[in-house]
Amino acid sequence: MTRVLVVNAGSSSLKYEVLEAESGASVVSGLVERIGDPGSVVPDHAAALAAVLEGLDAESIDAVGHRIVHGGTVFVRATVIDDAVESEIERLAVLAPLHNPPGLVGIRAARAVLPFVPHVAVFDTAYHATLPPEAYTYAIDAAVAARHGVRRYGFHGTSYRYVTRRAAEVLGRPLEELRLVVLHLGNGASAAAVAGGVSVNTSMGMTPLEGLVMGTRSGDIDPAVLVHLQRVGGYDAAGLDDLLNRSSGLKGLGGHSDMRDLISAVDRGDQAAALAFEVYVTRVQRYIGAYAAELGGIDALVFTAGVGENSSRVRARAVDRLGFLGIVVDDTLNSTPSVAARVVSPADSAVAVLVVPTNEELQIARETVEVVRGEA
Structure with missing residues (x-):
């Protein structure tokens, strides 16, 4: 060993x-x-x-x-x-x-x-090195972007590499033939479109701030908001960085960065927490639909990381209204607690919905051994 x-x-x-x-x-x-x-x-x-x-x-x-x-x-x-x-x-x-x-x-x-x-x-960024130029390029002045390294890099790559392989094992199908949308939902959260085991798009960008709503990060936002806050709010770069990375997301909207605390507040009738939850799941839905379109169809939707693995309510709401894509969950399977990788969609679903616990440490260990042995 x-x-x-x-x-x-x-x-x-x-x-x-x-x-x-x-x-x-x-x-x-x-x-x-x-x-x-x-x-x-x-x-x-x-x-x-x-x-x-x-x-x-x-x-x-x-x-x-x-x-x-x-x-x-x-x-x-x-x-x-x-x-x-x-x-x-x-x-x-x-x-x-x-x-x-x-x-x-x-x-x-x-x-x-x-x-x-x-x-x-x-x-973390290496898995997304396969992104095509149309996915990693931002529509700003090309010379400026090149000079300052401005492009989409993507993150959570170690988790995606592990989870996609496990998903294929659970489904009993070759990874090379699968079109997957993977949702890494933790305090930091991202989505990825994976075709045949290859990342073709991902929600995080040049930094881990872009994309989904997160515990304390805003995710997608009109960039002109930053200019507006500089102009009329007196924010400087440090203030904007703190606002968007540490004082936004679920915390900024609902007062709780931890999804468990937020859901408890929702159940107590907290309207701010309820809005934060709806903004969160609506953003997730948007990315599922967008990536299903980009992939030309979807074979499986995969949830992972702390929220994705443990919150049946987030999973249920994330796929709500996506039945037209064949994406549904079985209420019993979805709500039954388990630490195992598993399918939570009905057996006859057009699209499999999976919960796959991530193991980034094991993936790092395995990649380390591959490199040392010259197998990578």
Whole structure:
């Protein structure tokens, strides 16, 4: 068995899991928080990783896989990390200033503590490197876009790669013949149109802000709203960034960023929460319909991530009014709690509706092994 340490570094946290890549068995997992905070016993990520390894058999680790959010157009697949790759990830931080720098800190800390095993970067954007130009191009001045790297990159790619393969297994059909619309609905949320296992469009854009309504992010918005808020509201770039990324979405509309809390508020008769819920599911419906059209039809609709896997109400409302496309759920199947990948549509449905729990850590581990073995 090949044992992989998967590292997901945040600005002040380190999430880790050791997995047996072939079997998918989790050996150990954990989270180190408040790294570098005043009074913390963990001064930096190197110390955090060293503390983690004290409780592990470090010699049993065969490779380390790192989740990195943004690979730009440079990294279109998982990549073995060397000094040049480190430098390129640092250069790309301009496209993901909140995400790439912590990932880079995690890489440097892990390479220092485990210098004799291969380290692999697995990029959230890589899965969407297959987007055609008509999907990734924004209709702004082409020279400006090229100069500043303005285009659709897409995110949640590691989750999409795992979930689409599992969906094909559940359906008992080759992934290569399936047209899928996949909804990754968590605190961050996105949709993807997948044809034959290949991403052909996705809702997140140059950043993870575009697309669906999210826990605290606005998703799609008229760009002139930003100009208006600058002109009459006194907002600067930092203020707009905070508004759209941290004070909008379900939180901004309904006062709750967590879907469970929002639904509880809806059930109590909270009208703001009810509106937030309707805006959320209406946006999801819009993307399902758009991507079904773009794919020329749909074989399966797949829900994943925290909200998609656990909220039967979101799933039911998301497909409401989509019966004309053959997309319906069976009320009993949809409302029965389960942690298994499963079909929640009637057996005779024209379109299968699936719930597929994601496992990004296992996908990172498997891609790490593929790259190390030269199979990718």
